[in-house]
Amino acid sequence: MRSEAQAPFRTARMFVFGAFAANAALGLSIATLQAVTKALGAPSAPPLDQSLQNIGIDLGAALFFGYLYKKDAENREKQMARISREERLSALKCELSSGKVVSLFDLRGFSRVVIAAGDADYCNASIAAAEAVKDPLLERGVLVIPLVLGGAAESVDAPDDATDRRFRATPVYTDKWVKWIDEQKREAKVAAGKGVYVGLRMDGRVRSSGVGTPPWEKFAKELPPADKWGGFLDGFDGRVGVDT
Template identity: 40%
Template sequence: MAKIRSEVLSPFRSVRMFFYLAFMASGALGGLIALTQLLPALANPARAVGAAETLKGLGIDVGAVSLFAFLYSRESKAKDAQVARLAREERLSRLKLRVGAGDGESGGGRPFQLSELRGTARLVIVAGPAEFVAESFRRSQPFLRELAERAVLAVPFATDGNTLELRFDEGEREEKDGDDKDDIVAKKSRRLWQLTPVYTAEWAQWLDDQKKLAGVPPDSPVYLSLRMDGRVRGSGVGYPPWQAFVAQLPPVKGMWSGLFDGMDGRVL
């Protein structure tokens, strides 16, 4: 599946690689012919007429083969890197969540794959010790309303195995009477931190692999932000930049809903 997605995202890469191979073969054939003409001339000075031109042609062929071999190698490495990234994204999409608290395989809501949130939410995975996750939660509170308008949902993952207790301030709990829009947004903002990872060993393995590839120490607290299409748009060591998310991401509401789903920034 990752290879198929790679072909879709870079449809002309295979064509370029084919032509690079063809040019390499053509240059190698020309070089071989020039070499067969040059060797007798070097062995017999009487046949040295035109040896300079033959040598020049051989140099051009060798240079062409070297150039196209470099271009082919670069394309091949880019393809391998893209396939590896897409494979990691597929593994991420198969990781499971549930809505509400729950440990292990019991408690909370029905487990579902992360891929089921594609097109509806921008996830921010917050992984680290429970104290780090709790502080990330506290730092997000001034921006809960704006984050909710941008369909941002947090996935808190305590890597030290401690239980998380994420409590909103009493002021955030108060609700006005009536069905105005502020009440609806307030309710959505309180749901921002209600996702819980399921099968935490698989989550831990995926995060460890990501850290190794990024050269990040295994015990470092990190965050990863996903685009609405489920692809990774940003990551870093330390607390998530909630204010930056609010500034960078367009709201998902009204006539703009769905229009900017693919405009969440470049993919890492």
């Protein structure tokens, strides 16, 4: 369902491209047979130059529509892989400042989660950078989840006040979080020791990701306040494109 909603015209396109490619392939086989029979001297076969022209046209059409079908099929596979990753991410759990443990799926429609994953120094630096624009980020529903990848001996600094606690959440079952982050880093060919961030939209889809400190000021400028909605298909997060 999510795949069809994000790329509503892909199935129809693939059907059309596949039908045209199959029709061109059939025409190519017929034109080739006609050319061969004419070359062998069949009197009732179409002229050889006409058959060769048809072969060229049908071959070009088959290759063209076959290429378009292949590209759509590859994009569909990439999209399905991304949706699978996002669904596995949505099952990860965190502890809120109230002590309540929720999954990221439960936060959809309420929070824009930003995961900062790296060693303790990276996580603390990311939190410190977010403090400079904490108020506008809070207005936009941003919830920071620092994930320390350096092992149990390392940890992030504790929140200073109630506002900080509302601004942050703690990952639960961190081994599952680390596994998910490691998979993304391997796929993106990011070095194991690099700190990375993943920012989610309110609908749970990945909005942005990258290496280094999250661009908090950019988030504060681009994201609309949490109590506003930009319009249909905006995902509660500013206008985004639909997969084609």
